[in-house]
Amino acid sequence: xxxxIIILAHSVLMACAFRSVFSSKEKKNISKVKRHxxxxxxxxxxxxxxEFLLILGDTDGESGELSLFLTGTRNQTELIPTKRxxxxxxxxxxxxxxxxxxxxPYFDTAFRNxxxxxxxxxxxxxxxxxxxxxxxxxxxPDKGKKDIIRFSKLAVKLVAILDENFTDISSSITLVGAIKxxxxxxxxxxxxxxxxxxxxxxxxxxxxxxxxxxxxKPEDDxxxxxxxxxxxxxxxxxxxxxxxxxxxxxxxxGTFWSEENRKNLRKLFFKTDDFxxxxxxxxxxxxxxxxxxxSNIDTSVFVKRGVLRKYTQLIVxxxxxxxxxxxxxxxxxxxRSSEHKINxxxxxxxxxxGYVSKFKNFDDKNLEDYCLKAELGAxxxxxxxxxxxxxxxxxxxxxxxxxxxxxxxxNILVNEVQKHWKLASGSF
Numbered sequence: 001x002x003x004x005i006i007i008l009a010h011s012v013l014m015a016c017a018f019r020s021v022f023s024s025k026e027k028k029n030i031s032k033v034k035r036h037x038x039x040x041x042x043x044x045x046x047x048x049x050x051e052f053l054l055i056l057g058d059t060d061g062e063s064g065e066l067s068l069f070l071t072g073t074r075n076q077t078e079l080i081p082t083k084r085x086x087x088x089x090x091x092x093x094x095x096x097x098x099x100x101x102x103x104x105p106y107f108d109t110a111f112r113n114x115x116x117x118x119x120x121x122x123x124x125x126x127x128x129x130x131x132x133x134x135x136x137x138x139x140x141p142d143k144g145k146k147d148i149i150r151f152s153k154l155a156v157k158l159v160a161i162l163d164e165n166f167t168d169i170s171s172s173i174t175l176v177g178a179i180k181x182x183x184x185x186x187x188x189x190x191x192x193x194x195x196x197x198x199x200x201x202x203x204x205x206x207x208x209x210x211x212x213x214x215x216x217k218p219e220d221d222x223x224x225x226x227x228x229x230x231x232x233x234x235x236x237x238x239x240x241x242x243x244x245x246x247x248x249x250x251x252x253x254g255t256f257w258s259e260e261n262r263k264n265l266r267k268l269f270f271k272t273d274d275f276x277x278x279x280x281x282x283x284x285x286x287x288x289x290x291x292x293x294x295s296n297i298d299t300s301v302f303v304k305r306g307v308l309r310k311y312t313q314l315i316v317x318x319x320x321x322x323x324x325x326x327x328x329x330x331x332x333x334x335x336r337s338s339e340h341k342i343n344x345x346x347x348x349x350x351x352x353x354g355y356v357s358k359f360k361n362f363d364d365k366n367l368e369d370y371c372l373k374a375e376l377g378a379x380x381x382x383x384x385x386x387x388x389x390x391x392x393x394x395x396x397x398x399x400x401x402x403x404x405x406x407x408x409x410x411n412i413l414v415n416e417v418q419k420h421w422k423l424a425s426g427s428f
Contacts, residue, residue: 020298029115030301036119037302040126041386049093049100050132051272056107057154058139061178061249066139067092067103069250069262070269089123097270102127108154114290121286122393124161128282133275134169137245140177144191145198152199152206152231153213157285159230164280166230170237172276174269179248181256188246196244199235203228215288245269284396291397299394304387305403311384312407315367318374319413324355328420335424345425352421359413367409 022030058066071092089104107124128134138154141147162169175196177188210224238244247265250257286294331351338344364385371381384407392404405411 018298019296020301022297022301029113033115033118034302037122037390038386040123041389042382044126044130045382045385047100047130049098051097051099051275052127052131052134053094053099053101053269054127054134054136055101055103056136056138056158057105057141057151058103059105060142062252064090064103064105065249066137066176066178066247067101069247069257070094070265071101072262089127094270096266097272099270099272108150108157114287114293117286117290118294121284121290121397122390125282125284125393125396126389128161128278131278133272133277134172135269135275136169136173137176137269138173140175140192140195142178142180144177145195148195148198149206149209151195152203153209155199155231155234156206156210156227159234160227160285161282162278163283165278165282166233168278168280169276170234171241171243172274173234173238174243174245175238176245176247179246179261181251185246189244192244192246193239196235196239200232200239203232213287215291220288284393286397294394294397303390303394305391307383308387308391308407311380311387312409312412314376314380315371315384315409316412316416318376319359319367319370319409320416322370322373324417327351332424348421348424352417352424355417356414356421359410359417362410362413 053070055067058064062068071094073092089102091100091102093100104124104127136158138151138158141150158173159166175192177192179185179188206228207224210228211220214220214224245265245268246261248256248258248261331347335344335348338347368381371377388404388407391407395404
């Protein structure tokens with residue numbers, strides 16, 4: 001009894017360790033974060049594009065200059081419904097290939113508050129996870145080596161997000177430099193190679209800058225050293241595979257437009273056979289101040305766990321009612337009527353193992369279809385996925401996956417079948 005009291009007391013203390021009271025200003029900012037998350041989630045949930053071309057760090061020149069130049073259009077779609085801001089991502093679908101171009105000009109920026117950092121980190125998570133195939137353009141600042149710290153932050157953050165996918169994707173990353181008026185392509189390519197060689201040799205100059213962003217605790221130092229090493233590996237890949245390109249900035253109103261350059265870049269960047277497919281998970285990257293903020297608050301303010309529990313039960317019940325329950329009842333009747341134990345064991349195995357295999361291989365479309373068949377409501381499946389996406393996001397930030405398993409629909413369905421399997425096996 002005393003042990004249970006101690007465990008309960010410890011649980012209460014752990015719960016109390018997370019702050020759950022927020023000021024009016026905080027509540028307003030939290031609401032903005034949730035609206036942004038919903039907008040980005042809906043965008044990717046509704047898009048049919050599977051191949052993404054990411055443009056990272058194009059902050060010089062006109063807004064979205066490279067993405068607009070490649071598509072030959074002035075039409076852009078924001079990933080969230082808000083007033084146009086240059087620090088937010090925007091996209092354009094390439095009409096010829098169907099590739100979704102996503103422009104993230106301030107991908108590497110240390111944001112001024114934790115709320116914007118959370119918005120962008122959630123956006124980055126969905127972008128990388130939803131793409132079936134990726135090509136990435138790292139845009140070098142126009143000042144080249146004079147702005148090497150800014151570019152290095154861009155490269156380090158990309159490598160950090162790629163995490164275990166680095167090997168799969170590194171050969172689909174191209175370093176792009178802008179060719180300004182009265183500047184030759186050769187000069188720009190030399191500048192790009194100079195930056196690559198510098199970063200291959202030594203990135204120690206970045207440690208203080210990265211400490212200021214990601215923290216200077218012992219675990220932060222170890223993390224930074226690993227990311228610097230992988231960034232150097234990226235530079236070696238770019239150098240060895242000659243993953244360099246130059247684009248002529250068209251300037252305001254297309255004054256310096258080069259159609260020849262545009263066509264050559266399209267041949268290089270839109271060859272979808274060269275797009276990479278990731279096979280592992282991506283990392284969620286935020287500043288140290290954001291990570292500290294999340295580690296000290298009750299994330300229930302962002303994630304509706306009650307809704308997740310309710311909808312998990314609804315969806316599982318719907319699938320079992322439509323797909324399994326009546327068949328299971330008929331199977332049990334058959335077992336009771338049969339007199340041969342050996343035949344019963346075989347039939348029992350084939351019946352339940354078939355359902356275990358079926359539920360294990362369910363995809364999201366299968367589960368969504370059952371929600372529709374059961375007439376659970378148009379928003380049940382979408383809301384479930386959104387809340388689950390947020391839960392996974394915050395658990396990744398904390399480095400813990402203690403509750404996400406509770407909402408694994410496939411695993412829950414398999415467990416339900418196995419329970420019935422065990423009961424049926426005990427009847428003979």
